[in-house]
Amino acid sequence: MLERMNEIIEIINKANYEYYTLDKPTLTDQEYDRYMGELQKIEEKHPEWIREDSPTHRVGNTVIDSFTKVTHRIPMLSLGNVFNESEILAFDERVRKVIPNPEYVCELKIDGLSVSLLYENGVLVRGATRGDGTTGEDITHNVKTIKTIPLTLKEKVTIEVRGEIYMSKDSFYALNEERERNHQELLANPRNAAAGSVRQLDSKIAASRKLDCFIYHLPDPENYHIKTHMEALNYMKRLGLRTNEENNKLVHSIDELLEYINYYTRHRQELPYEIDGIVIKVNNLSDQQKLGYTVRTPRWATAYKFPAEEVLTKLKEIKFTVGRTGQVTPNAILEPVRLAGSLISKATLHNEDYVRSKDFRVGDIVAIRKAGDVIPEVISVKEERRTGKEIPFEMIQNCPICNHPLVQKDAAYYCVNPHCPAKKIEALIHYTSRNAMNIDGFGDRIIEDFYNMGYLKDFPDFYHLKEFKEELMELEGFGEKSIQNLLDSIEESKKNSLERLLFGIGIRHVGSKTAKILASYFKDIDSLMNTDFDTLVSIKDIGVIIAESVTMYFDEFHKEMIEKLRQLGVNMKYLGVVTTDENFENKTFVLTGTLDHITRERAKEIIESKGGKTSSSVSKKTDVVIVGHDAGSKYQKALDLQIPIWEEEEFLNRVGEI
Numbered sequence: 001m002l003e004r005m006n007e008i009i010e011i012i013n014k015a016n017y018e019y020y021t022l023d024k025p026t027l028t029d030q031e032y033d034r035y036m037g038e039l040q041k042i043e044e045k046h047p048e049w050i051r052e053d054s055p056t057h058r059v060g061n062t063v064i065d066s067f068t069k070v071t072h073r074i075p076m077l078s079l080g081n082v083f084n085e086s087e088i089l090a091f092d093e094r095v096r097k098v099i100p101n102p103e104y105v106c107e108l109k110i111d112g113l114s115v116s117l118l119y120e121n122g123v124l125v126r127g128a129t130r131g132d133g134t135t136g137e138d139i140t141h142n143v144k145t146i147k148t149i150p151l152t153l154k155e156k157v158t159i160e161v162r163g164e165i166y167m168s169k170d171s172f173y174a175l176n177e178e179r180e181r182n183h184q185e186l187l188a189n190p191r192n193a194a195a196g197s198v199r200q201l202d203s204k205i206a207a208s209r210k211l212d213c214f215i216y217h218l219p220d221p222e223n224y225h226i227k228t229h230m231e232a233l234n235y236m237k238r239l240g241l242r243t244n245e246e247n248n249k250l251v252h253s254i255d256e257l258l259e260y261i262n263y264y265t266r267h268r269q270e271l272p273y274e275i276d277g278i279v280i281k282v283n284n285l286s287d288q289q290k291l292g293y294t295v296r297t298p299r300w301a302t303a304y305k306f307p308a309e310e311v312l313t314k315l316k317e318i319k320f321t322v323g324r325t326g327q328v329t330p331n332a333i334l335e336p337v338r339l340a341g342s343l344i345s346k347a348t349l350h351n352e353d354y355v356r357s358k359d360f361r362v363g364d365i366v367a368i369r370k371a372g373d374v375i376p377e378v379i380s381v382k383e384e385r386r387t388g389k390e391i392p393f394e395m396i397q398n399c400p401i402c403n404h405p406l407v408q409k410d411a412a413y414y415c416v417n418p419h420c421p422a423k424k425i426e427a428l429i430h431y432t433s434r435n436a437m438n439i440d441g442f443g444d445r446i447i448e449d450f451y452n453m454g455y456l457k458d459f460p461d462f463y464h465l466k467e468f469k470e471e472l473m474e475l476e477g478f479g480e481k482s483i484q485n486l487l488d489s490i491e492e493s494k495k496n497s498l499e500r501l502l503f504g505i506g507i508r509h510v511g512s513k514t515a516k517i518l519a520s521y522f523k524d525i526d527s528l529m530n531t532d533f534d535t536l537v538s539i540k541d542i543g544v545i546i547a548e549s550v551t552m553y554f555d556e557f558h559k560e561m562i563e564k565l566r567q568l569g570v571n572m573k574y575l576g577v578v579t580t581d582e583n584f585e586n587k588t589f590v591l592t593g594t595l596d597h598i599t600r601e602r603a604k605e606i607i608e609s610k611g612g613k614t615s616s617s618v619s620k621k622t623d624v625v626i627v628g629h630d631a632g633s634k635y636q637k638a639l640d641l642q643i644p645i646w647e648e649e650e651f652l653n654r655v656g657e658i
Helices: 004-022 029-043 055-059 085-096 169-181 190-198 204-207 230-237 252-270 285-291 352-358 421-432 444-452 459-473 478-492 498-504 513-521 524-531 533-537 544-553 558-566 600-609 633-640 648-655
Strands: 069-071 104-110 113-120 123-129 136-137 158-168 211-217 248-249 275-282 303-306 310-322 327-339 342-348 365-371 374-382 406-409 412-415 589-591 613-615 622-625 646-649
Touching: 004 029, 029 055, 069 190, 069 211, 085 252, 085 275, 085 303, 104 230, 104 252, 104 303, 104 513, 113 190, 113 211, 158 169, 158 190, 169 190, 190 204, 190 211, 211 230, 248 252, 252 275, 275 285, 275 533, 310 421, 327 365, 327 374, 327 412, 342 374, 352 374, 352 406, 421 444, 421 459, 421 600, 459 478, 459 558, 498 513, 498 524, 524 558, 533 544, 589 600, 589 633, 600 613, 622 648, 633 646, 646 648
Parallel strands: 589 613, 589 622, 622 646
Antiparallel strands: 069 136, 104 248, 104 275, 113 123, 113 158, 123 136, 158 211, 275 303, 310 327, 310 365, 327 342, 365 374, 406 412
């Protein structure tokens, strides 16, 4: 029976390679299922025989408690970016100063997440995320469910390879259709869906998502007597790994390179997966060594990023929504159109002045784009395509939810009814957001449903949800595990520092940065609630408008709500430690570019904890500019103004992070 088990494993692994890598199936679905069923029965009877490369791992039968850290033997560096033809030519010129006649390999930049795969004697033993480039997370249990990643190589070689895990467009659409049926929040795009899938503790979830993978890099090719990147790609393909052979191309001139880029710029929508650019690599490995590396990126490679995409669609309706502060915002309801990986059906129109200045009308054909490839916005109208049936914009005079008369303040309109349901729902959504109480698992739709069902009416109600656990588990789309995860995250939020609570409760004009200033100054919420206007305006960076807003907020109703939260165990004290540093105290910092070893949010926290503050723009008042890679105009402005510039490593050294 052991011999038969081994025979079946070889048959199934061979069939997987032929189907997923070569796209040449040799077994029918019925034959495949019959072999798999036979193998499962043998393994159930003899679990001690189960092999690391058994195809049954694809089913997803592993649940882990948490992700363990993995230190990459060779760092997984990120690439520098270029955004237009002149920057591509400049990259080529820099290469040619060292390598007179370079060859380049052009590859599609798959919009997914990087993965490192380690094989020992030809058997997959570890899959890991990129993380910060030095340290990632072990995701082996999920990697094994991806059918385009072989569990066994064609040779018994010990090797590390790197690639991109992604979700195809078809799989993404099917997943969102399923989530919609289950009343779950829809996923934004295939990249986010793939990233969320490989970070599931339960591998059955990853297995159900139908992920794919392309392999594109061999970190130590010299160990395998390989001399070019194209040879490395071919070698990995011979081992049974799936490379994007159909679309990779070796080019011998800058004209060929630009032709490749122009072709995929025009035809990217025809691909079965999302791409966000083209990767360009010097082919010869000895040439790569001559070009070397910067601190963060290789000099022998770069990534061309596609420009922000624009598409046309029809403006079907202008719908008004109410935010947590009561501000009423016009939104464009669009004929659904796919834009940069997402299906867009609505976008903000900002305010009345914006709509009137652009003269948007219901029925118009409008151009939309994603600002920075993230936020959809309506940018213009195609007046030449008007038929005369378009309906001009009219600003409403009453709240679209509670019908209370609106009040105009500057360019915006507000519902001032304190009992407006829309304001309450938006306030609850804001309370759970990442920079506020950071409660995972609550999408907008879930909070709205819980509000309408009576479970949530105000912030303290979050901490009473555990009393309704059995009822919540009966709701469609929920189960014991998902509800327990939700309750665990709610319980964890009680430990947050005061600034998160101050931001979460939604005091007007108090953003996350102002909340941090108030929390670090007063140390506990009682001191803040009992302070006066004069004390508030005396605090650096707290002006008259914020001081008025804070003093008005803490009326008897809100003080009672705070007391309820206190009784439920929510922390009311500032947990940060302010240690002023002469390098930072009373100085203004600007962050620009991408940081490799620390998030920008964490960098801001460090600066503020040492007595400094951050700004989004460079001016004569800026004391220091901290630059990551791909720093743009802010870096140049700092040079022009002769402002001190710290690279990431210098900043981290000064704050003792490395």
